Amino acid sequence: xxxxxxxxxxxxxxxxxxxxxxxxxxxxxxxxxxxxxxxxxxxxxxxxxxxxxxxxxxxxxxxxxxxxxxxxxxxxxxxxxxxxxxxxxxxxxxxxxxxxxxxxxxxxxxxxxxxxxxxxxxxxxxxxxxxxxxxxxxxxxxxxxxxxxxxxxxxxxxxxxxxxxxxxxxxxxxxxxxxxxxxxxxxxxxxxxxxxxxxxxxxxxxxxxxxxxxxxxxxxxxxxxxxxxxxxxxxxxxxxxxxxxxxxxxxxxxxxxxxxxxxxxxxxxxxxxxxxxxxxxxxxxxxxxxxxxxxxxxxxxxxxxxxxxxxxxxxxxxxxxxxxxxxxxxxxxxxxxxxxxxxxxxxxxxxxxxxxxxxxxxxxxxxxxxxxxxxxxxxxxxxxxxxxxxxxxxxxxxxxxxxxxxxxxxxxxxxxxxxxxxxxxxxxxxxxxxxxxxxxxxxxxxxxxxxxxxxxxxxxxxxxxxxxxxxxxxxxxxxxxxxxxxxxxxxxxxxxxxxxxxxxxxxxxxxxxxxxxxxxxxxxxxxxxxxxxxxxxxxxxxxxxxxxxxxxxxxxxxxxxxxxxxxxxxxxxxxxxxxxxxxxxxxxxxxxxxxxxxxxxxxxxx
Amino acid sequence: xxxxxxxxxxxxxxxxxxxxxxxxxxxxxxxxxxxxxxxxxxxxxxxxxxxxxxxxxxxxxxxxxxxxxxxxxxxxxxxxxxxxxxxxxxxxxxxxxxxxxxxxxxxxxxxxxxxxxxxxxxxxxxxxxxxxxxxxxxxxxxxxxxxxxxxxx
Numbered sequence: 001x002x003x004x005x006x007x008x009x010x011x012x013x014x015x016x017x018x019x020x021x022x023x024x025x026x027x028x029x030x031x032x033x034x035x036x037x038x039x040x041x042x043x044x045x046x047x048x049x050x051x052x053x054x055x056x057x058x059x060x061x062x063x064x065x066x067x068x069x070x071x072x073x074x075x076x077x078x079x080x081x082x083x084x085x086x087x088x089x090x091x092x093x094x095x096x097x098x099x100x101x102x103x104x105x106x107x108x109x110x111x112x113x114x115x116x117x118x119x120x121x122x123x124x125x126x127x128x129x130x131x132x133x134x135x136x137x138x139x140x141x142x143x144x145x146x147x148x149x150x151x152x153x154x155x156x157x158x159x160x161x162x163x164x165x166x167x168x169x170x171x172x173x174x175x176x177x178x179x180x181x182x183x184x185x186x187x188x189x190x191x192x193x194x195x196x197x198x199x200x201x202x203x204x205x206x207x208x209x210x211x212x213x214x215x216x217x218x219x220x221x222x223x224x225x226x227x228x229x230x231x232x233x234x235x236x237x238x239x240x241x242x243x244x245x246x247x248x249x250x251x252x253x254x255x256x257x258x259x260x261x262x263x264x265x266x267x268x269x270x271x272x273x274x275x276x277x278x279x280x281x282x283x284x285x286x287x288x289x290x291x292x293x294x295x296x297x298x299x300x301x302x303x304x305x306x307x308x309x310x311x312x313x314x315x316x317x318x319x320x321x322x323x324x325x326x327x328x329x330x331x332x333x334x335x336x337x338x339x340x341x342x343x344x345x346x347x348x349x350x351x352x353x354x355x356x357x358x359x360x361x362x363x364x365x366x367x368x369x370x371x372x373x374x375x376x377x378x379x380x381x382x383x384x385x386x387x388x389x390x391x392x393x394x395x396x397x398x399x400x401x402x403x404x405x406x407x408x409x410x411x412x413x414x415x416x417x418x419x420x421x422x423x424x425x426x427x428x429x430x431x432x433x434x435x436x437x438x439x440x441x442x443x444x445x446x447x448x449x450x451x452x453x454x455x456x457x458x459x460x461x462x463x464x465x466x467x468x469x470x471x472x473x474x475x476x477x478x479x480x481x482x483x484x485x486x487x488x489x490x491x492x493x494x495x496x497x498x499x500x501x502x503x504x505x506x507x508x509x510x511x512x513x514x515x516x517x518x519x520x521x522x523x524x525x526x527x528x529x530x531x532x533x534x535x536x537x538x539x540x541x542x543x544x545x546x547x548x549x550x551x552x553x554x555x556x557x558x559x560x561x562x563x564x565x566x567x568x569x570x571x572x573x574x575x576x577x578x579x580x581x582x583x584x585x586x587x588x589x590x591x592x593x594x595x596x597x598x599x600x601x602x603x604x605x606x
Numbered sequence: 607x608x609x610x611x612x613x614x615x616x617x618x619x620x621x622x623x624x625x626x627x628x629x630x631x632x633x634x635x636x637x638x639x640x641x642x643x644x645x646x647x648x649x650x651x652x653x654x655x656x657x658x659x660x661x662x663x664x665x666x667x668x669x670x671x672x673x674x675x676x677x678x679x680x681x682x683x684x685x686x687x688x689x690x691x692x693x694x695x696x697x698x699x700x701x702x703x704x705x706x707x708x709x710x711x712x713x714x715x716x717x718x719x720x721x722x723x724x725x726x727x728x729x730x731x732x733x734x735x736x737x738x739x740x741x742x743x744x745x746x747x748x749x750x751x752x753x754x755x756x757x758x759x
Contacts, residue, residue, distance in 0.1 A: 061658075062657060062660075063660070146692060146693070146707075149690075149691040149692070150690045150691055150692060150707060152691075153690050153691035153750040153751060154690060154751065156749060156750065156751065157749075157750070157751035157752055163749065163758075164622060167621045167622055167624075168618070168619065168621055168622065170621070171621050171658075172621045172624050172626075172658075173621075173624065173626040173747065173758045173759065174626070174657070174747065176657035176658060176660075177657050177658035177659065177660065178621065178657075178658050181658075260666070261666070261667065261668045261669070261693075262650045262651075262666040262667075262668055262669045263669070263693070264669075264685070264693040264694075264695045264706075265692075265693055265706075266693075266695055266706040267706075268692055268693075268706055268707055278707075278708070281690070281708050281724060282708045282709055282724065284722050286724060287721070287722060287723070287724050288721070288722075291726075292726030292727065292752070292753035293726075294724055294726070295689065295690065295724065295726060295751040296751065296752075299751070353706075354706070357706065388666065401647065401648065402639070405641065405645075413698075417698060417699060419698065419699070420699070569638065569639075574636055574638050574639070574739075575636040575639075575739070575740070576635075576636045576638065576639035
């Protein structure tokens, strides 16, 4: 063994190199304050390792980026841990960078002759921020997409070169495949390569100048090995422990619903280490002092000046009071950034609509995962297409847009917003169910706003029947009403009632007879057989998907309200909704949004 | 060395040569679907799209708000905030637009209704045409963060 080593040393001189690396002098002995550089190097190594493995599973394009990250997160063995480590180590790096910068500035390690090395450090900080910014987009989820749109828009307001720069970064005028390929090339290629070069320069110059030892010395002069290596090792261990803790606690990094420029994403926020900049742009003084130039000032000029001052520290440090000024400036900067970050977190914490947006974003991401699982994979058009055709996601939206100006759903507009004015059409929560029908047939309820209260049917034949004739018929025939309700409601074949409907087959059979003979429903309605003379909506298939799609398409059709239709538009006939949208509304109203059922309908439709 | 570097530079600069002008009008809604009282209605713009190597015949490109201001007059507002490009949401209960990013607010007609609103200009209007029962719009993007409304081409 020794012989082999001697041979290798004679050819390479590695012992000398190793000696130089390990036995660097540390005046005043090893100290905890010197660990930050090593922890950052360690983090970078972690990012390279996890990044390369992620790279092996990632596919940068608008229809595969989210999809491949989904696969890493939810299907690949250990994928979520890998992604989580990469995500949280990136965050740790930003914290460690600040600590490293603080230590360097406070200890005066930026002063002559170490100016150039300090500038290497500033470049490294910018590269790290750039890696964070580019990495955020890669999953192509709503959050990263929104944040990148803002970041590139800010780039675009830079004077003269802004628009061209934005176009080059985005890879065109619109966000798409080439935005991802370009960001990925930056994130996995250009920026890490520059980082390696800058780290090499940083470390080489550090070795050349030696450590800036903190005065006064507490201990006799030490060596890098083993004292400082031990401390560095402990610090790195603490960093990776924190990263693992966060990874496990959050089950890896979050993955929002796939990017969709047609849907608002009110939970849009940058990564937390950019929150101070985000909050800065919200400050009133930008608009009141600089008017429409506020954004240019806030996003480019002020950060540019601050960065310039940071870079100028070695030069400023030559003044008599320069060092104190630098330390004061850095502390003020950090306190300002912390204050803004805190302000941002606090205003979000007390913002109910932001909380609602975060919740619905979480629901959307769970929903798309459930759909993908039910589908047994993602269709080639991408996950966004799956979500677009999903009644569970589109139903409430369509209802709010097209129905909620008259109808309600459980008192709200389908998406949870409550309108002040009373509805002019029935509340459709549970439409077709026994309880909905029982309410309609209740003399005390039919004229409520949840039923016919806001419609012209409040004065119509059905209301008269329910308030005058029906109570008597009901009193004279115990149990008949319950059976009739079960029978009519069974027409809807609601998934939530499937078990009840099949258990009550006999009750339903009796109810059908009662509907005809006891209650005389068929005097006006057709029920389970064609009736040319029917003057009221068809009860055959009442509340079923087919019936609902039909009534949404055209309520003025003979089968439904005909000439008696109140104000309901013929949504599909008039081109307001497509047949597919009407189908999604019907499915959602019927509570037929189980991922497996949704996916099988999608497959049938194709 | 110069040859590959120049070839690389030219390819890298390719997006600058791409031009988005000449966008055609697309049908976005039925006139009847817009409330007569001028309440904005969000509609998705669906049209053909070329993204890099992909050509899709009908794909949702983005969203706009349509307001019917008279019997056959419609105003189209872009959903992208002129401040920093987030998605502006219409808040029915406040009868105004709100951008969730930096709290820009706009009145129902898209104008800035609060001097504190950080947006440098009102919401962007788009070219609209009412042809019979249909509303057609030329869906383009505008540069954000500046006072002037400049189309991205």
